[in-house]
Amino acid sequence: MPEPTSPNAGDAQVWGTARVKRGMAEMLKGGVIMDVVTAEQARIAEDAGAVAVMALERVPADIRAQGGVSRMSDPDMIDGIIQAVSIPVMAKARIGHFVEAQILQSLGVDYVDESEVLTPADYANHIDKWAFTVPFVCGATNLGEALRRITEGAAMIRSKGEAGTGDVSNATMHMRRIRQEIARLSSLPADELFVAAKELQAPYELVREVAETGKLPVVLFTAGGIATPADAAMMMQLGAEGVFVGSGIFKSGNPAQRAAAIVKATTFHDDPDVLAKVSRGLGEAMVGINVDEIPQPHRLAERGW
Amino acid sequence: MRGPVIGVLALQGDVREHLAALTGVGVDARPVRRPAELDAVDGLVIPGGESTTMSKLVDIFGLREPVDKRIAAGMPVYGSCAGMIMLAAEVLDGRPDQRGFAGIGMTVRRNAFGRQVDSFEAPVRVAGVDGPAFHAVFIRAPWVERVDPGVEVLGRVTGGPAVDRVVAVRQGNLLATSFHPELTGDLRLHRYFADLVAAAR
Numbered sequence: 001m002p003e004p005t006s007p008n009a010g011d012a013q014v015w016g017t018a019r020v021k022r023g024m025a026e027m028l029k030g031g032v033i034m035d036v037v038t039a040e041q042a043r044i045a046e047d048a049g050a051v052a053v054m055a056l057e058r059v060p061a062d063i064r065a066q067g068g069v070s071r072m073s074d075p076d077m078i079d080g081i082i083q084a085v086s087i088p089v090m091a092k093a094r095i096g097h098f099v100e101a102q103i104l105q106s107l108g109v110d111y112v113d114e115s116e117v118l119t120p121a122d123y124a125n126h127i128d129k130w131a132f133t134v135p136f137v138c139g140a141t142n143l144g145e146a147l148r149r150i151t152e153g154a155a156m157i158r159s160k161g162e163a164g165t166g167d168v169s170n171a172t173m174h175m176r177r178i179r180q181e182i183a184r185l186s187s188l189p190a191d192e193l194f195v196a197a198k199e200l201q202a203p204y205e206l207v208r209e210v211a212e213t214g215k216l217p218v219v220l221f222t223a224g225g226i227a228t229p230a231d232a233a234m235m236m237q238l239g240a241e242g243v244f245v246g247s248g249i250f251k252s253g254n255p256a257q258r259a260a261a262i263v264k265a266t267t268f269h270d271d272p273d274v275l276a277k278v279s280r281g282l283g284e285a286m287v288g289i290n291v292d293e294i295p296q297p298h299r300l301a302e303r304g305w
Numbered sequence: 306m307r308g309p310v311i312g313v314l315a316l317q318g319d320v321r322e323h324l325a326a327l328t329g330v331g332v333d334a335r336p337v338r339r340p341a342e343l344d345a346v347d348g349l350v351i352p353g354g355e356s357t358t359m360s361k362l363v364d365i366f367g368l369r370e371p372v373d374k375r376i377a378a379g380m381p382v383y384g385s386c387a388g389m390i391m392l393a394a395e396v397l398d399g400r401p402d403q404r405g406f407a408g409i410g411m412t413v414r415r416n417a418f419g420r421q422v423d424s425f426e427a428p429v430r431v432a433g434v435d436g437p438a439f440h441a442v443f444i445r446a447p448w449v450e451r452v453d454p455g456v457e458v459l460g461r462v463t464g465g466p467a468v469d470r471v472v473a474v475r476q477g478n479l480l481a482t483s484f485h486p487e488l489t490g491d492l493r494l495h496r497y498f499a500d501l502v503a504a505a506r
Contacts, residue, residue, distance in 0.1 A: 012427075012464075013425050013426065013427040013464060013465040014425060014426050014427075015422070015423070015424065015425045016422070017426055019426060019442055019488065019489075020421075020424040020425060020426060020442060020443075020444055023319075023424075023442055023444050023485060023488050024421055024424065024444050024445070026318075026319040026322065026353070026488065027318055027319055027353045027354050027355065027386070027387070027444055027445075028354075028355070029317070029318060029319060029320070029321075029354070030315070030316070030317040030318060030320065030354070031317045031318075031354070031355060031358055046357065046400070049357070049358045049361040049362065050358070051317060051354070051355040051358050052355070086357065086398065086399065086400060086415065086416065087355055087357060087358075088355075088420075088421065088445065105422065108420045108422065109420075109421075110420055110421035110422075110445070111421065133422045134421060134422050135421065263358070263361075263362075264362070264365065267316050267317060267338070267362055267366075268338070268366075
């Protein structure tokens with residue numbers, strides 16, 4: 001069972017606690033969160049059974065193609081999406097851009113993604129996420145990075161993958177790596193956890209908690225390059241608790257049908273008969289880019305530290 | 306005689322927390338995603354999650370009719386948050402195509418307390434459950450706006466902007482809360498439900 005994360009509040013009501021922030025992510029488990037750039041796309045996502053939508057100005061594939069500095073979306077566009085759907089709405093802020101995050105909180109978004117998909121605003125510091133009522137999700141490529149984000153107040157982690165590619169290999173690598181590093185921690189004798197914390201560049205208390213429970217203290221989703229129902233199911237089988245799909249849906253031939261298929265595949269990720277059925281007749285998947293062919297400076301997963 | 310078997314509807318949401326809470330009160334707890342799995346349980350928990358997503362998956366995977374039939378035959382069901390919405394005869398601020406099970410004669414308002422920034426923790430006493438108030442966790446939670454005769458109100462918000470709003474109800478073998486006892490390690494409500502399931506067998 002989760003540990004209490006806030007003191008007993010007596011008769012008082014309390015808002016913005018770690019428990020309501022982390023709890024929100026618990027409610028998204030087993031679900032699919034879809035990138036949308038218009039209210040119309042948000043409606044399609046909700047119709048398909050998305051548990052939440054991620055409002056952004058351009059999907060990662062377009063950010064990659066068009067280049068330039070990528071920022072928080074226009075508040076009017078985010079408002080339009082909030083009005084269009086009844087499911088939770090997330091939105092992205094640049095790494096370290098705490099004022100974009102303040103604006104998103106003021107707009108009433110349900111989760112802020114401090115995202116490497118946008119151009120970082122600070123190459124030294126991430127946002128102090130404890131200072132907010134709205135919860136944050138952050139990307140990670142390994143356990144140390146995940147624990148540093150949690151230390152800063154992230155209430156949900158997603159593996160980064162390589163956004164906007166339709167190439168799932170980096171998402172696979174990041175999920176496997178995080179899982180392996182957690183398994184290794186759990187196997188260490190207690191007196192070796194101090195050095196493990198030093199190596200992970202994460203606080204000892206958090207490292208010990210992960211070693212004891214065998215899991216992160218927050219929900220772990222996957223993201224980056226997921227384009228098919230099979231991709232989503234594989235990530236679930238690798239230990240993801242849910243799936244973010246970015247460009248994979250609205251850059252494909254039939255977004256509504258593909259979105260619904262990915263939702264079903266996420267729930268029945270361990271049932272090949274269901275997966276075979278939902279994988280039929282989806283039309284063209286997004287045109288992919290192999291991560292290997294992207295020059296190093298243009299790899300989004302390497303933003304953040 | 307074996308103890309009761311309680312399923313957790315495992316289409317989406319905080320399934321693991323409910324399974325852990327039920328196991329914690331000594332129940333044989335199992336995830337339910339298919340009609341055959343439903344046949345093997347004596348009671349069902351509908352977890353927290355996204356009710357619009359659950360509603361769709363219930364239809365797609367053929368669970369609506371089997372669950373409705375079991376409810377009609379007296380199977381105990383407990384719903385938390387989205388699970389409360391799934392048990393409500395009428396839902397306000399839902400999607401037009403959103404449907405719950407043929408459950409409790411009540412009207413609930415979805416996301417009634419507001420958006421995630423309005424999510425909160427507060428003490429709530431539940432009638433029939435001994436001990437101190439629950440440390441209740443409300444996450445984009447619904448509240449109950451109206452109940453039919455025969456629906457017992459078990460708990461209300463005790464302070465703040467939503468004071469006196471109904472957040473825990475029971476009708477026969479059906480139980481629903483707006484909040485998430487499964488997130489706090491307080492197992493009293495799961496014990497209450499397990500007793501209800503044992504008594505109904």
